[in-house]
Amino acid sequence: MNIAIEQDIRDVARRVDEIITSTLKGEPYRLYDAALHYIKSGGKRLRPYMLVKCSEICNGSAEKALYIASAMEMVHNFTLVHDDIMDDDEVRHGVPTVHKAYGLPYGILAGDLLLIYAFKTVAYYGRIVGLEDSTIVRLVDVLAGYCVVLSEGQAMDMEIASDTMIPDDEQYIAMVTRKTASLFEASCMMGAIAAGADKDVVENLGGYGRSIGIAFQLIDDLIGVVGDPKVTKKPVGNDIREGKKTLPILLALRRCSDDGDRRRMLSLLGSKRIDEHEMLYTINLMKDMGIDREVREIAGRYADDAVDRLKGFKESHARHALEYIARLIVERSA
DSSP: OHHHHHHHHHHHHHHHHHHHHHHSOOSSHHHHHHHTHHHHTOOOOHHHHHHHHHHHTTTOOHHHHHHHHHHHHHHHHHHHHHHHHHHTOOEETTEEOHHHHHOHHHHHHHHHHHHHHHHHIIIIIHHHTTOOHHHHHHHHHHHHHHHHHHHHHHHHHHHHHHOSSOOOHHHHHHHHHHHTHHHHHHHHHHHHHHTTOOHHHHHHHHHHHHHHHHHHHHHHHHHHHHOOHHHHOSOTTHHHHTTOOOHHHHHHHHHOOSHHHHHHHHHHTTOSSOOHHHHHHHHHHHHHTTHHHHHHHHHHHHHHHHHHTTTTSOSOHHHHHHHHHHHHHHHOOO
16 A cells, blocks of 8 residues: 555656746746745655645535645745745755755746746646636635735744744744644645535644644654765754744753753754764764654654544555655654
8 A cells, every 4th residue: 555655656746846847937037936936946846735634525526626735735835946046045855955956036936926926826726637616716815815825824933033032832832733734734625625525524623733743843844863874865953043932942952851961952053064073073072862752752643643633544555655644754864
């Protein structure tokens, strides 16, 4: 079953990439190349996949859902491009970030273009594949609404980063729910809407996506601190160096039994000139505290909530695929 689902994920990713690359065309070529930069670098396309499966679990057409899924991937890439600009990151998934490869003006325009084409894809291709106008209006409304939520989450993240205070777990989860989980939630809702599902089903699958999105970010945070750089393609302890106040770091600061270790960890947050020995000491300290296990347990509880929301649906490939995604999110190492 897992082999079949993994192949299904690859197939949906391939179809989504084909739709985006055939749709996102124009001049000047450099602008469109910049917009497609991350698309061409590959990826699992989990949000589009979840959208398609949420449509199928509601007896919808995968073919119709694929164009809506492609729009969602464009929105996701828009967020990546602009997020990298705000953080001034140089590398994403082993390739130069868009603004580093093409220059800042093209980076801004490429992000804008992706967002505009996402809405154009829903409105134009939604009608081409036979979705009713009322359904397209619902899809646009959900997509626009969650883009607002995502922007609020990004602003919250910036405020947390710039604040000298250390946030509590609830504040961090609230930010993650907006910044990261919003697109997972919207993906699942839009898949159900494309299939003509009623409001309760749409909201239930949205809840599935929200829980998956939170779990995804918690594991991403964990990988950003203790991940293997050979797998993550990022420097060891990258999030510590960037000063990100993620859940693993919040837990570690709270678990420090020695004031010296706590001060040492705080001094490293956001320091660009961290001694490699200091970094390894801090990472090993976090591992000894059991932070890896604790974060995965918390993420696992969100994944369990997501799976529980699928119990009302009949057994099907789509349901099994969505259950598999929940496990995959928690177990991943990159």
